[in-house]
Amino acid sequence: MRSKGIAIPYVVWMAIFVVVPLILVVVYAFTNRSGGFTLENFASMSQYASVFGRSFLLAFVATVVCILLGYPMAYFLARERGRLRQMATMLIMLPMWMNFLLRTYSWVFLLERNGFFNTLLETIGLPKLDIIDTQGAVVLGMVYNFLPFMVLPIFSVIEKMDHRLIEAAQDLGANSAEVFRRVIFPLSLPGVLSGVTMVFIPSVSTFVISRLLGGGKSLLLGDLIEMQFLGSAYNPHLGSAISLVMMVIVLVSMGIMNRFGEGEGEAVVL
Amino acid sequence: MKKNGFVSRLFLVIMFLFLYAPIFVLIVFSFNDSKSNAVWGGFTLDWYLELFQNRTVLDALQTTLLVSILATVIATIAGTAAALGFSSMRRRARTACLTVNNIPLTNADIITGVSMMLLFVFAGQVLADLSAWLNELSVVESANLWFDFEFKLGFVTLLIAHITFDIPYVILSVLPKIRQLDPNLAEAALDLGATPMTAFRKVVLPELMPGIINGALIAFTMSIDDFVISYFTAGSQVSTLSMVVYSMVRRRVSPEINALSTLMFVAVLALLIIINLRQARQEAARARDRRIAGRS
């Protein structure tokens, strides 16, 4: 029965399709078009400081909003009894199956100048909203798309929580606010941490949402990278360097966060 | 925990509205007899007819389903095997493997996509150089052979990419089930004369099944929802639905996309209902068994 051999094909697979590609990114980042070693790609990085700043800021805002909306949602869902609770995971995952692009498109459809919302507002005599093609619309798109990634891990942690702990706290005289603050919230922290990772990383690196909802004005890191590989300013070496820097910043900040949250953050996946 | 009061219920209703209302608006406007995305011009099914004549969309739908299903099946089998292998490794090797396994999960999609594109392009160059070099060789020339290795982005690279980002999800959902496994169970089966294969099939596999199914479900969701990685690895020959929608949305907003959204939603909803009905039936059966057991 004990056969670690059956993992070998996958280890080989990982080496070829996970490790080697990353090595190539590193190689590209440190070379120029003619293949020689250079640090120029990194030297020119300061020029994109504003893009880094904007990406991290917008992703941070989106993550905070996701926590503020997603935590209560998960908590209340876990408190439901019966059918709704059983179906909660499915209900949250259902929009996700509908394709990321279609979901983002639905907001283009709703928010366009003469789109659904504005026509609706106009008919009831309210002023129009100018949300489309702003950074606000980009954050909205991130929250809408990635909220399930926040709700699901928190929900699954709270749902699996040992209810005897809560009862014990109540028996010991804690009121419901204290129970939440001292028992439920600390225990659900791993769910929050994994939710943060799963919302922040796609948000900081998206290029679709910023392009469709941001009108190509709020350039994010994802746009910048895509531009260098398949977009309007071809330079895969620079693109690799930007990817590398982004990856390092993200990994370091996630590492700090998980250390801060006393590890085990990655234990929860959906 | 307390039951939900009115305010928390209201909050949940609003949140689900936020998640679903945009989709419902899309669905309603897929029947709109006007190109407008705001004004209602009467009921029509024209957009559905046009959608079904749009061969780009149909090809993409086929590619998407094929890639997602193939990738899910392969990733589920490979992931389960890998998880079993990992769990019998020594601690240090296992940690190393799991760290690498986590890379596609924690990395941004765009980096996974870009890095795999670099690999595939690089492989293509190496192979082209290799065949050129081989063709230069005098031995080859005298043997009258012609080498033409090539490797282009296409369905195969798309599939590889999907499998690569699917497997980690399967592993992560199967591993906990392996940890919960009682080792004595398999040994008991072996003692009772089962072959290792039978012991695995009859004893171990059923225990792992919930984790495997969960992993497959996540893998399928990720595959069908993916845009970024496909965008970088699909090349010129195939397009997934996401890629087609991306180019359509960028060009002109056509109600065909609404029709497509509606069909996707209905398909997914149907799947959800089937799963739920099955669960309900199983529960009912279990309840009946309990009643029978209680009576006797």
Next chain:
Amino acid sequence: MKKTLALIMSLTIMAGLLSGCVSTRESDSTDTDGSGAEATGGVVNVYNWGEYIDESVLTDFEEATGIKVNYQMYDSNETMYSKVAAGGAEYDVVIPSDYMIARMIEEDMLEPLNFDNIPNFADIDPNLLNPAYDPENLYSVPYMWGLLGVIYNKTMVDEADLGSWDLMWNEKYADDILMFDNSRDAIGIGLKMLGYSYNTTDENQIKEAVDLLVEQKPLVQAYVMDEVFGKMEGGNAAVGTYYYGDYLTMVENNPDLGFYIPEEGTNTYVDAMCILKGAKNKENAEAFINYMCSTEAGLKNCEEIWYSTPLMSVREELDPEVANDPYAYPDEEIMAKCESYAGLPQNILDLYDSEWTRLKSAT
């Protein structure tokens, strides 16, 4: 045992992935086509601009020749270039604009055409032959051409503000302006505003133009390519800039739209069909190009996208109102105001890329 089996399995899969093959030389007698014999006759991979064809033409071509068309679209010359340069993609026919053709010839990315396989080339307007971007006319066959101009919504823009590129810098229309989302066109508009040539190689002039665009950025609603259709047709923006042929398409859906050629001058362009270096299906590609130059296909395309056709027989068949449209087939007075893009040296191209990134990342 299981271990070896798994290893062998994975190796076979890997080997199977290499769609390459070893063949004997005799079976490959053609010089241009190194692939297996089964590859010919089958397909042609076409990479064209979005909204740039009557798609029924593709079906007609397939029925007429039995060659399957694999059709994909891009939204700017630069995107197309990246995708081809990145490698791994497999296209036969691409349809870049003039300046991009010059660059691709320079970088040895195009294959000379065999004009024996393209008899319909005889129908091309002689004025468009031997152009500056392809002086000996070895690599390209014109597909469509036209003018760039300003498109505005008559209900939103005052008539007094029309006439110049500066409409796109007019603060009255802040947040209602759509700007080009590609470096050459956008920087080109800046250059024209300043009275410079599109093809300047003076780095300071280019930087000046980009400074002007950075100034414009707060007024811009969105940087767009083909998104301009939906936005202008839906009345979601007041001012945009795009090609005259596309304006004709838009005005069909929204009669409130107007078009003018800015007084500072504008761009005239030719998009031409080329075959990529090392294309697998060169003969099919030439058959495709030839078909696109037939009167039948040319007319269908022209009536779908309303760009100016280079095919003389098609122009004769067009509705006289269209064929004599002063913007679609401009006279010399208008043409005198127009300048086409030429190929630029590598250092200027790099400058375009970095300046473009500077504009896009500005706040």
